[in-house]
Amino acid sequence: MSASAEPGDEAGIVIVGASLAGLRGAEALRRRGYAGPLTLVGDEPHRPYDRPPLSKHVLAGELRPDATGLPNLLPLRARWRLGQAAVGLDRKARRIRLADGAEIPFARLLVATGARARPWPQADGGALSGVFTLRGRDDAAALRAALVRGPERILIIGAGLIGCEAASCCRDLGLAVTVADPNPTPLARSLGASIGGAVVALMARAGVAFRPGIQVETLEGDASGHVRRAHLAGGGAIEADLVIVALGAVRSTGWLAGAGLMADPGGVTCDGACRVLDAGGTPSEDIYAAGDVARWPNPLYGGRLVSVEHWGNAVEQAEHAARNMLSGPEDQAPYAHLPAFWSSQFGVNIKAVGLTEGADAVTIVQGSRASGRFLAVYGRAGHSIAAVSFDQARWLPSYAGRIAAGAAFPPILDATDQPGIEALPPGFPPPRAMRMAPAPGGLHA
Numbered sequence: 549m550s551a552s553a554e555p556g557d558e559a560g561i562v563i564v565g566a567s568l569a570g571l572r573g574a575e576a577l578r579r580r581g582y583a584g585p586l587t588l589v590g591d592e593p594h595r596p597y598d599r600p601p602l603s604k605h606v607l608a609g610e611l612r613p614d615a616t617g618l619p620n621l622l623p624l625r626a627r628w629r630l631g632q633a634a635v636g637l638d639r640k641a642r643r644i645r646l647a648d649g650a651e652i653p654f655a656r657l658l659v660a661t662g663a664r665a666r667p668w669p670q671a672d673g674g675a676l677s678g679v680f681t682l683r684g685r686d687d688a689a690a691l692r693a694a695l696v697r698g699p700e701r702i703l704i705i706g707a708g709l710i711g712c713e714a715a716s717c718c719r720d721l722g723l724a725v726t727v728a729d730p731n732p733t734p735l736a737r738s739l740g741a742s743i744g745g746a747v748v749a750l751m752a753r754a755g756v757a758f759r760p761g762i763q764v765e766t767l768e769g770d771a772s773g774h775v776r777r778a779h780l781a782g783g784g785a786i787e788a789d790l791v792i793v794a795l796g797a798v799r800s801t802g803w804l805a806g807a808g809l810m811a812d813p814g815g816v817t818c819d820g821a822c823r824v825l826d827a828g829g830t831p832s833e834d835i836y837a838a839g840d841v842a843r844w845p846n847p848l849y850g851g852r853l854v855s856v857e858h859w860g861n862a863v864e865q866a867e868h869a870a871r872n873m874l875s876g877p878e879d880q881a882p883y884a885h886l887p888a889f890w891s892s893q894f895g896v897n898i899k900a901v902g903l904t905e906g907a908d909a910v911t912i913v914q915g916s917r918a919s920g921r922f923l924a925v926y927g928r929a930g931h932s933i934a935a936v937s938f939d940q941a942r943w944l945p946s947y948a949g950r951i952a953a954g955a956a957f958p959p960i961l962d963a964t965d966q967p968g969i970e971a972l973p974p975g976f977p978p979p980r981a982m983r984m985a986p987a988p989g990g991l992h993a
């Protein structure tokens with residue numbers, strides 16, 4: 549499809565998923581000159597909004613849930629179908645079906661349906677009042693309202709980024725909070741226990757009761773159906789009148805069932821150009837994917853399939869997919885992306901670049917864990933693969949390029965306050981202990 553609308557082309561481009569990737573993809577299409585029909589379909593009733601503030605400023609009461617809208621960077625001239633889930637895709641007829649039975653034709657389709665919070669595994673426990681997950685604006689509004697009512701004992705199940713950020717907000721509100729996780733430290737799966745130990749210290753200082761090595765098995769409610777306690781594997785219980793289930797995310801791919809695409813709860817598989825693969829592994833000419841829902845062979849990782857649940861990837865991949873959607877088959881550019889994320893919790897700004905997966909060593913190259921301000925680099929087989937900073941982001945960009953280039957580990961010697969290179973085992977938990985951890989590649993949801 550050329551950038552200008554083809555005469556008589558009524559179908560145009562349809563984007564399913566009206567959030568960050570959907571919006572930025574739509575803007576990129578217009579910016580690149582696409583003038584044809586453009587439809588955004590979203591199952592939420594809201595225009596695109598930003599999720600990172602939900603587990604930070606919104607829970608803390610610093611920002612209203614409805615003040616999180618993403619700005620439109622240029623006029624979209626789009627048709628919005630909000631509050632309508634796409635429930636099916638007919639690739640041959642090039643139509644998507646909506647929950648109300650309507651069908652929308654497309655010439656090109658961008659799948660940007662992201663992910664949803666992994667629910668509590670038992671439906672009865674998950675349905676108790678006082679049990680929350682956090683993914684969308686409405687979740688954040690409901691959870692914030694419950695926090696304002698002043699629960700006596702909060703339990704957060706899962707110490708990934710969202711669990712930790714929520715715990716930080718609870719303490720800012722003066723609420724008693726316990727965080728339970730099967731691993732020895734928070735963020736153990738994403739950063740390893742060596743660096744996760746720094747978050748244990750932050751939690752202790754903030755007054756969070758962190759319970760490592762804990763597997764919550766069931767949630768029990770009272771006669772009115774309100775949560776009262778969590779029962780633990782191996783015996784014991786934690787009393788709680790508010791529970792936040794922070795078990796990671798599941799990609800929103802159910803609506804693609806039966807469409808003959810390579811899609812499952814782990815994501816939609818694409819080729820290097822963000823074109824979705826059919827079940828036989830052939831890239832579609834007209835269906836692309838971007839954002840949390842997509843996994844693709846990332847050239848920076850030797851073509852390994854990677855999926856990234858971070859803000860920056862949703863923006864960049866959507867813009868890249870938009871570029872390819874407007875290009876011919878001979879001009880499909882591969883998408884290379886160095887994953888990066890940030891988090892703020894307990895007054896500390898955490899930033900990371902690269903993928904820590906498979907790291908065999910980590911070393912502090914600036915600052916110290918004892919001071920709570922440091923920059924750590926992860927290595928695998930002598931190459932630098934990732935870096936994380938705690939209140940020390942100034943130098944992170946210097947490491948990003950080297951990590952992308954697979955530089956030696958550690959990549960920069962003689963940094964000004966380098967304490968001496970001591971490689972530590974990163975301390976990633978064994979797979980057995982990761983039942984409650986986020987889906988592969990995912991950190992946030």
Ligand SMILES: Cc1cc2nc3c(=O)[nH]c(=O)nc-3n(C[C@H](O)[C@H](O)[C@H](O)COP(=O)(O)OP(=O)(O)OC[C@H]3O[C@@H](n4cnc5c(N)ncnc54)[C@H](O)[C@@H]3O)c2cc1C
Binds near residue numbers: 858
């Ligand atoms: C609470 C929270 C805090 C976060 N904090 C950070 C952070 O600090 N730093 C960072 O880098 N990243 C953070 N993230 C991650 C970041 O927000 C995501 O990577 C980003 O939102 C992904 O955008 P997306 O458009 O791909 O998917 P999503 O934002 O998940 O959007 C997908 C949209 O598609 C809709 N949808 C799903 N199925 C259908 C269907 N069948 N039909 C129609 N619509 C559908 C969904 O309802 C949703 O609106 C956070 C995420 C959350 C939830």
